[in-house]
Amino acid sequence: MDNHAVNHAADIDRQVRGYMVVFVALLAMTAVTVGVSYLHLEVHHAIEVALVIACFKASLVLLFFMHLISERHVIFVILAFTVAFFLVLMILPILTNLDHIRV
Amino acid sequence: MEGLIPYITEPREDTGLTNGKIGIWLFLASEIMLFGAFFATYIVMRLGSDVWPRGWEAQNVPLGTVNTAVLITSSVTMVMAWASLERSDVKKFQMFAAATVALGAVFLVIKYIEYTSHFHENMWPRTDTYLAVYFTMTGLHALHVIFGMSVNGYFWLAGPSYWAAGDRQLLINRVENAGLFWHFVDIVWIFLFPVLYLL
Numbered sequence: 001m002d003n004h005a006v007n008h009a010a011d012i013d014r015q016v017r018g019y020m021v022v023f024v025a026l027l028a029m030t031a032v033t034v035g036v037s038y039l040h041l042e043v044h045h046a047i048e049v050a051l052v053i054a055c056f057k058a059s060l061v062l063l064f065f066m067h068l069i070s071e072r073h074v075i076f077v078i079l080a081f082t083v084a085f086f087l088v089l090m091i092l093p094i095l096t097n098l099d100h101i102r103v
Numbered sequence: 104m105e106g107l108i109p110y111i112t113e114p115r116e117d118t119g120l121t122n123g124k125i126g127i128w129l130f131l132a133s134e135i136m137l138f139g140a141f142f143a144t145y146i147v148m149r150l151g152s153d154v155w156p157r158g159w160e161a162q163n164v165p166l167g168t169v170n171t172a173v174l175i176t177s178s179v180t181m182v183m184a185w186a187s188l189e190r191s192d193v194k195k196f197q198m199f200a201a202a203t204v205a206l207g208a209v210f211l212v213i214k215y216i217e218y219t220s221h222f223h224e225n226m227w228p229r230t231d232t233y234l235a236v237y238f239t240m241t242g243l244h245a246l247h248v249i250f251g252m253s254v255n256g257y258f259w260l261a262g263p264s265y266w267a268a269g270d271r272q273l274l275i276n277r278v279e280n281a282g283l284f285w286h287f288v289d290i291v292w293i294f295l296f297p298v299l300y301l302l
Contacts, residue, residue, distance in 0.1 A: 012189045019186075023179045027172060034168050037159060037301035050297035058290045065182045065286045067279075072119040075128050082132040089139040090146065097150035 015064075022064045029057050112272040127280040131287050134247075138291055141240050145298065148232050156233055158300040161226070163217060167300040170213045171292065177206035178289045181255070181282045188275045193266050196278075200259035203285065207252040214245055237299050244295060247288045254281045 033053045041049065063069040068076075114120050149155050158164075184199035221227075221234070228238040258278055265274035 009190065012186050016183070016186050019179055019182050023175065026175045030168065030171050030175065033297055033301065034164060037164065037297075040157075040159075043157075043302065046302050050301055054294050054297055057293045061178060061286050061290050061293070065178050065289075066283055074118045074120060074125060078125075078128050078132055082135050086135055086139045089136070089143045093143050093147045093150070097147065 018064055022060050025060060026057055029053050112276060121276055123276055123280055124283075127283050131283065134287060138240075138243075141236075141243065142294070142298070145236050145240070148236055152232055158298075158302050161233065161237070162300045163220065164300055166213055166217055167296055170210055171296050173206050173210050173213070174289050174292050177203050177210070178286050180206060181285045184255075185275070185278050185282050188262075188271075188278055191271075193263055196262055197259055200255055200262065200278075204252050204256045204259060207248050207255070210248055211245060214241065240295055240299065244288070244291055247291070251281070251285045251288050255285065 033050055036049050036053075037046065068079075108122055110123075111121055115122070118125060180199045180202040184196050184203060187193075187195035187199055218238075226234055228235045258274070258281060262274055262278070265271070
């Protein structure tokens with residue numbers, strides 16, 4: 001094998017080790033999310049905890065399984081626009097309901 | 104033919120990406136907005152309701168937890184299928200691709216058990232707003248699982264033919280793109296599970 005092939009194989013091996021770490025982390029965070037749900041917290045506290053953990057899990061999947069950690073600029077531009085519009089989609093209904101939230 | 108976007112297996116100089124990868128990310132962006140609309144609907148419905156059940160009252164949390172683990176595991180087998188191709192190991196690729204499809208099937212079987220359990224308890228989409236949102240969002244997600252299984256199933260069976268024909272980079276790129284879709288389906292469930300089962 002030439003140097004390029006050797007480096008490529010080593011790079012894939014390193015990535016595979018990373019996938020296993022992420023796998024264990026995702027399972028552990030799932031266990032934490034479920035464990036916290038059995039504490040029967042107030043709804044607003046439960047939402048905070050669940051969404052923080054879910055966002056962290058999603059970030060791990062995006063960064064490592066979907067390779068965003070080593071992705072090109074164009075993908076981040078696409079995602080930045082998407083995230084901006086997604087946030088508008090989430091925040092608008094919350095704002096319009098602020099006067100009678102019953103959670 | 105002039106005017107068509109050419110299929111390329113090597114990244115373009117200007118974007119540093121293949122057209123296929125930009126295409127799948129644009130598609131995923133539209134999918135984020137699709138599910139975003141349903142999450143926004145959930146927020147509107149929940150904030151506007153006088154009564155809304157806590158997820159654990161209406162759902163089987165242990166089964167939902169198992170399904171979450173199943174989908175996370177399938178994401179690992181998916182990425183391992185891609186890594187196997189990068190290592191030029193087609194046999195392992197087929198093994199991991201088959202495992203991904205099988206885990207997708209396990210997810211759907213568990214979902215079927217949950218659905219039939221709801222129906223036996225007379226819990227239908229028309230019963231209340233929570234159940235309408237639950238069945239709509241998990242149903243749409245299940246359709247995505249079925250679509251992802253179909254794509255992965257195709258590459259599991261046809262992958263060796265691509266490889267034998269010398270279209271190796273083509274197969275690697277397509278499996279990576281199929282994987283991006285599969286991981287997106289996993290991410291959607293990562294949010295659906297707490298929203299519908301735990302809150």
